[in-house]
Amino acid sequence: MNTDHGGHRTEGLLDFSVSINPLGPPACVAEILAQSLPLLTRYPSLDAEPARRAVADWLQQDAAEVLVGNGATELISLLVKVLRPNRVWVVEPCYSEYRATAESCGIPVVRLPYKVLDGRFEPEWETLRPGVGDLVFLGYPNNPTGQFPDIRRLNQLLDTDGVYTVLDESFLAFCAPSEPSSPAFPLRRGVIAVRSLTKFYAIPGLRLGYLLAERETVAALVRAKDPWSVNGLAEHLTGLLLADRSFADRTRKYVRAERVRVASALHMTGVLVYPGEANFLLGLLPDGKTVAALNAFLKQRGMIVRDASTFAGLSERHFRIGLRTAAENERLVAAITGFVRGVE
Numbered sequence: 001m002n003t004d005h006g007g008h009r010t011e012g013l014l015d016f017s018v019s020i021n022p023l024g025p026p027a028c029v030a031e032i033l034a035q036s037l038p039l040l041t042r043y044p045s046l047d048a049e050p051a052r053r054a055v056a057d058w059l060q061q062d063a064a065e066v067l068v069g070n071g072a073t074e075l076i077s078l079l080v081k082v083l084r085p086n087r088v089w090v091v092e093p094c095y096s097e098y099r100a101t102a103e104s105c106g107i108p109v110v111r112l113p114y115k116v117l118d119g120r121f122e123p124e125w126e127t128l129r130p131g132v133g134d135l136v137f138l139g140y141p142n143n144p145t146g147q148f149p150d151i152r153r154l155n156q157l158l159d160t161d162g163v164y165t166v167l168d169e170s171f172l173a174f175c176a177p178s179e180p181s182s183p184a185f186p187l188r189r190g191v192i193a194v195r196s197l198t199k200f201y202a203i204p205g206l207r208l209g210y211l212l213a214e215r216e217t218v219a220a221l222v223r224a225k226d227p228w229s230v231n232g233l234a235e236h237l238t239g240l241l242l243a244d245r246s247f248a249d250r251t252r253k254y255v256r257a258e259r260v261r262v263a264s265a266l267h268m269t270g271v272l273v274y275p276g277e278a279n280f281l282l283g284l285l286p287d288g289k290t291v292a293a294l295n296a297f298l299k300q301r302g303m304i305v306r307d308a309s310t311f312a313g314l315s316e317r318h319f320r321i322g323l324r325t326a327a328e329n330e331r332l333v334a335a336i337t338g339f340v341r342g343v344e
Helices: 027-033 049-059 072-083 097-104 151-158 215-224 232-243 245-268 291-299 326-340
Strands: 066-069 088-092 109-117 120-123 135-139 164-168 191-196 209-212 280-284 318-322
Touching: 027 232, 049 066, 049 209, 049 232, 066 072, 066 215, 072 097, 072 135, 072 164, 072 191, 072 209, 072 215, 088 097, 097 109, 135 151, 245 280, 245 326, 291 318, 291 326
Parallel strands: 088 109, 088 135, 135 164, 164 191
Antiparallel strands: 066 209, 109 120, 191 209, 280 318
């Protein structure tokens, strides 16, 4: 597994390398933690049945079309191991675990670049032509760009017979309306949506995610999945988290406004900020500036951003920042401004 995801070795630093809800966890998390001992002294259900039912009820889907896992990454890995596609297609830059899990299973990977036009990253649809038995991963929105693919071309891919398409919707909740929507609905053969609760509800230590797929696919995954991979605290929290609509609406409102404000402020420094819809921003430093130098500058000021050069297709000038509180974001923008302008 690739572990270069940000958020490690950042003790004592204001960490902008991770993309977690800046508002922190909902109040129900603290309330449950205060009463958690009974949950920790008994086994959780084998396949997180209470959490599956909670997700199904929230989305008004059949529980047989839902699988809950120990974060989205576990489910991504499980899909590749169980479906055993002929080839895995990835469009880069993207989340590195798509390629890593395929390679760990000995499955050939077809790597395609995004083409960039006027700041928009779009798959090269003419060369994205999977065959029967292949699997395609696409971020919806993509990480690290925060952008959605062209919906017309995406729907053509989703309608391709014999091809598995996995939409990674780990950041969709940050940019969707109150009822999260997805082109994966209505569910159809070969189309799978993977979602994370870890990021939106700021609980990365608990690990919680789910996928939506046709019942035959979910049944195959359940048979192969390790028992008890979702802990009792996480499965108990699922329904409470999803039911907190006020928290969700407040998060989306804050992220939308802060994303626009921070992007505008960074533009003023000479940094190119790509248009995006998630709770993070992808930026490009001016010529002659590198993210390695930027992070050295920021660390002296108690901060760090994500060096996006580790994403295939991006350069030593690309960086990603996860939005934090308004005051913290202002502190970062001020520091980046100083770095770009050569302040010592």
